[in-house]
Amino acid sequence: DAKTTxxxxxxxxxxxxxxxxxNHSTISGNEYVYWYRQIHxxxxxxIIHGLKNNETNEMASLIITEDRKSSTLILxxxxxxxxxxxxxxxxxxxxxxxxxxxxxxxxxxxx
Amino acid sequence: DAGVTQSPxxxxxxxxxQVTLRCSPKSGHDTVSWYQQALxxxxxxxxxxxxxxxxxxxxxxxxxxxxxxxxYSSELNVNALLLGDSALxxxxxxxxxxxxxxxxxxxxxxxx
Numbered sequence: 001d002a003k004t005t006x007x008x009x010x011x012x013x014x015x016x017x018x019x020x021x022x023n024h025s026t027i028s029g030n031e032y033v034y035w036y037r038q039i040h041x042x043x044x045x046x047i048i049h050g051l052k053n054n055e056t057n058e059m060a061s062l063i064i065t066e067d068r069k070s071s072t073l074i075l076x077x078x079x080x081x082x083x084x085x086x087x088x089x090x091x092x093x094x095x096x097x098x099x100x101x102x103x104x105x106x107x108x109x110x111x
Numbered sequence: 112d113a114g115v116t117q118s119p120x121x122x123x124x125x126x127x128x129q130v131t132l133r134c135s136p137k138s139g140h141d142t143v144s145w146y147q148q149a150l151x152x153x154x155x156x157x158x159x160x161x162x163x164x165x166x167x168x169x170x171x172x173x174x175x176x177x178x179x180x181x182x183y184s185s186e187l188n189v190n191a192l193l194l195g196d197s198a199l200x201x202x203x204x205x206x207x208x209x210x211x212x213x214x215x216x217x218x219x220x221x222x223x
Binding site for chain 2: 036041042043044045046049085087098099100101102103104
């Protein structure tokens with residue numbers, strides 16, 4: 001699976017949009033981009049995933065560049081409860097189940 | 112609908128001892144994976160079980176072993192505990208190997 005690069009930390013004001021970037025320049029054509037988050041002392045939580053089209057669900061939006069070498073997770077109206085470590089993972093869906101977590105981005109939402 | 116449940120939540124063991132951690136998958140899920148998360152690091156994949164067999168394994172020594180039961184629940188066993196085995200152990204379940212993963216809250220293991 002391709003490696004990803006994320007900034008180690010970011011801040012965001014409550015109520016504003018949080019935009020979390022991820023670089024995956026070596027991504028293959030059959031690899032999806034997954035986002036998980038981990039709130040302190042809890043297990044990781046699935047957020048969203050996509051292949052090449054932009055995706056949106058009740059939690060977030062995922063914007064993937066046309067060349068698929070980078071993506072952005074958008075939390076449209078961040079709340080204090082969104083403070084967590086966010087992991088960007090690329091994975092071939094049918095390759096098995098191992099999720100290769102890096103160190104992620106620690107997002108701090110401030111009042 | 113109960114999600115993924117793990118037991119115990121916390122555990123303290125002595126170096127050299129053996130430990131067994133347990134996981135019940137989310138209803139309808141048939142695949143269980145285990146991860147180790149050291150302090151300040153992302154989770155690291157240990158192994159995955161499907162149809163009661165180990166299907167995939169990460170870079171962990173043979174001291175780490177597992178089992179999956181007919182009801183899809185799973186155990187993680189670690190023998191000859193080392194201080195470096197102290198970590199949060201996470202269980203994740205899915206429907207099929209490539210399905211969306213749901214994680215439990217983890218078991219915090221401390222080796223002294």
